[in-house]
Amino acid sequence: MRALTYQGKRDVRVETVPDPRIQDATDIIVRITSSGICGSDLHLCEVLGPYLDPGDILGHEPMGIVEEVGREVTGVVPGDRVVIPFNVSCGHCYMCGQGLHSQCETTQVRERGMGASLFGFTKLYGQVPGGQAEYLRVPFGNDLPIKVPDGPPDDRFVFLSDVLPTAWQAVEYADIPPGGSVTVLGLGPIGAMAARIALHRGADLVIGVDLVPERLDRVSGYGATCLDLRRYGKNLGAAVRD
Numbered sequence: 001m002r003a004l005t006y007q008g009k010r011d012v013r014v015e016t017v018p019d020p021r022i023q024d025a026t027d028i029i030v031r032i033t034s035s036g037i038c039g040s041d042l043h044l045c046e047v048l049g050p051y052l053d054p055g056d057i058l059g060h061e062p063m064g065i066v067e068e069v070g071r072e073v074t075g076v077v078p079g080d081r082v083v084i085p086f087n088v089s090c091g092h093c094y095m096c097g098q099g100l101h102s103q104c105e106t107t108q109v110r111e112r113g114m115g116a117s118l119f120g121f122t123k124l125y126g127q128v129p130g131g132q133a134e135y136l137r138v139p140f141g142n143d144l145p146i147k148v149p150d151g152p153p154d155d156r157f158v159f160l161s162d163v164l165p166t167a168w169q170a171v172e173y174a175d176i177p178p179g180g181s182v183t184v185l186g187l188g189p190i191g192a193m194a195a196r197i198a199l200h201r202g203a204d205l206v207i208g209v210d211l212v213p214e215r216l217d218r219v220s221g222y223g224a225t226c227l228d229l230r231r232y233g234k235n236l237g238a239a240v241r242d
């Protein structure tokens with residue numbers, strides 16, 4: 001198959017690599033139809049480079065069609081449309097049982113002092129082959145994939161993998177009281193989604209701050225009050241650009 005691979009600092013390439021295979025009885029193989037590119041992927045090209053080997057397959061925000069299932073998989077069948085969460089979690093350990101899937105005890109990378117493994121995200125997170133590829137091996141096939149309906153386009157669902165739950169959790173942590181307000185600094189994909197979720201969950205006032213006109217327009221369209229750093233925060237704006 002073809003897959004996006006890490007080759008070195010600021011060097012990623014689409015290469016031909018071996019197709020993934022079923023290794024455990026609960027594995028599934030997914031034919032990827034869409035895969036997000038994350039701001040976190042930029043870290044791989046720079047600071048996290050020492051934790052990657054040339055040839056590692058990147059990508060942690062995929063969705064697609066189940067192609068093949070291991071003999072103990074009953075939760076999905078070939079042909080099902082699924083979104084794959086970026087955290088690799090078993091669904092059955094103590095931490096998963098608490099809803100703390102990012103600390104799954106089954107996939108924790110203890111020798112690095114980290115939490116659960118992630119798809120396509122360095123030896124710090126298990127060096128699991130990622131989803132910017134034609135096919136992806138997904139462990140825990142009965143628990144990890146999120147089944148979604150046929151019909152609507154991928155971009156209605158692909159954000160379930162990372163962007164939407166990450167933004168939702170940020171709003172959760174903000175713990176906005178009834179009738180309260182919240183400020184979202186930076187209106188990229190996560191910030192924009194966080195502003196939208198805060199409004200959806202009843203925040204009285206959502207203030208979005210950025211300096212990119214398209215981002216400000218988009219989040220204003222959701223009903224947030226947007227501040228353009230170029231106008232309101234000269235000093236802060238200079239600091240951000242530096």
Ligand SMILES: [Zn+2]
Binds near residue numbers: 039040163
């Ligand atoms: Zn991501």
Ligand SMILES: [Zn+2]
Binds near residue numbers: 094106
């Ligand atoms: Zn677990």
